[in-house]
Amino acid sequence: MTHAVPPPRLPVRDRAAAPDPAGGGGVSPMLTRLAAERATGVLEREHGTLHLADGHVVHAESPFAPGLADLLLAHGTLTPDAWRQAVERADEERGAGRLLVEAGLVARGALEICHLGAVYDAGYFALAPSSTPGRFHYGTGHLLGAVRPVTVAELERETLRRRALLHRLWPQPLVDTAPLLRTAPPGAPGPATAPAARQRAVLALVDGVRTAPDIARALGRRAFPTLTDVRRLAAAGLVAAKPPPAAPDPPPGIALPPVTDPDITLLKRLRDALEAL
Amino acid sequence: MPGIDECLLEAMRLPGARGAALVDWTSGLALGTVGEFPGGDHEAAAAEAAEIARLAAEQRAFAPVDDAVAADPPLEDLIISNRDSYHLLRFVPTSFDSSVFLHVCLGRSDGNLALARIRLGEMAGRLVLG
Known part of the structure; x- marks a missing residue:
């Protein structure tokens, strides 16, 4: 009696396996280093931007995620005028968030909830695997001010958890x-x-x-x-x-053999999965 | 004006309170935690509570009958009891898109569920309306 021998397991890169002692989850070694040196400034990555103050993430933005202002303005929580005035009057001492709360335009709890939602959402995209290296500019904090800073470790851990959660769905x-x-x-x-x-x-x-x-x-x-x-x-x-637009037809004269190999489909799916890692 | 931490500390002053958390039910992330939850792992407790909150909020069977204006979320709270504790999950309605609830764990012997339900509703209102 013969048993089918299961194929050997493919090696899996487990980014969460070896958490850095400095507190990073291994998503971005550069970010871990910046957290350890308590840096202040802006980390620009391919799919988003993280604002650091004293090594903590105080703000995050991504073209893929509606930001704090988008969310607060979309359903009339704030008027565009109120937001613009707060941003114009904000300085390093009193960020726009604090000005809005002090003026009674938004409750502190509401601002914290909305801000955390926007930061983790943008962070999910900003920390997505990228093909270009990130760039960090040392500088000042974000003009929103520190509403409720999160640690780099918290953001990285949550990003990995969300990837797994979406993958399960x-x-x-x-x-x-x-x-x-x-x-x-x-x-x-x-x-x-x-x-x-x-x-x-x-x-x-x-x-x-x-x-x-x-x-x-x-x-x-x-x-x-x-x-x-x-x-x-x-x-x-x-x-x-939506599938990406089909490749242009091959120039006439070159006869390509018809491909019916199901392995091609498998290879394409494998390539898509690898690119998505 | 209370922020998340002040709100959770206030919830911990409820009789019998063992743990309090503000949890995002779409992601299962705890935005803030105070005290202890069963099992000692507040991240796992948040993820598990989030799962049941989401399920309850999405079922039409639990939505109000006269739901002419679809409220988001349609529920006020969820109460789960066992031999030694009560879990009270209070949905926090916000004017912007969010999906958060307050979760308080009360000891069964010294907790007062009716009082906790009223107070938690008031705290949820102050948290987002000031």
Whole structure:
């Protein structure tokens, strides 16, 4: 009797396996170093920016995540005028956040909750694997001021946790940033598979052009909850990432053999997964 | 005007309070924690409480019947009891997009669930409205 020998496990790069004693989770060695030296300034990475003060993350921004002002203005929590005035009057002593709270325009708890949401969401993208090295500019803190700083270790740990969480929902990171298409689920959707109200609002904006961050911005919502909504919709077969435009036709005269090898599909999926790491 | 930490410290003054946390239910992240939660791991407690809060908030069976204006979240609180403790999860409505709730763990022998429910609702209001 012969047993099929299972193939050897592929080596897995476990970034969380060896946490740095300085407190970093190994997501960005540069960030860990900056935290250890209690640096103040701006770390620019490919998909976002982290503002450090005294080695703590006081602010984060990413083109993929609606920021604090977007979220506060979207549903009328603050008026654009109030925000602009606070930003104009902010200095190193009193940041814009503190000015807004002192003027009674926003409750401190509300500002802290909104700010933490925006920082972790932007941090998720800023700490995404990148193809270019990050650059750090020493300087001053962010003009928002220190609303509720988080440590580099906390941000890195949460970013890794969110990657794992999204992966469990639907293991294709492409839907995070690619234009989204509506797809027909197998079988008619019954009440059991009907998406929740939040997800229906997301689904209504899926048009083959907008990406998940576009939809978050259009709805005035945070980026990460929108990513979870999109991944759940993808898992339910209602949404898919739009495939990138097809490669141009080969020049006439070169006869390419028809490819029917299923391994090609597997290799393509493998390549996509590796690129997404 | 209370921030997250002041709000949690106030919750810890409730009779029988063992632990208090403000948790984001979409990510399972604790935005602040004070005191102790069963198992001694407040990160795990936050992630587990977040999971049940999200499930409850998304079920139509638990939403108010006359929900003409869809409230987000549709729930006020969740109460879970066992032999030795009460867990009270209070959803915090905000005017901006968020998904947070206050989680308080009370000892069963010295906790007062009715009082805690009223006070936690007031604290949730002060936290986001000042």
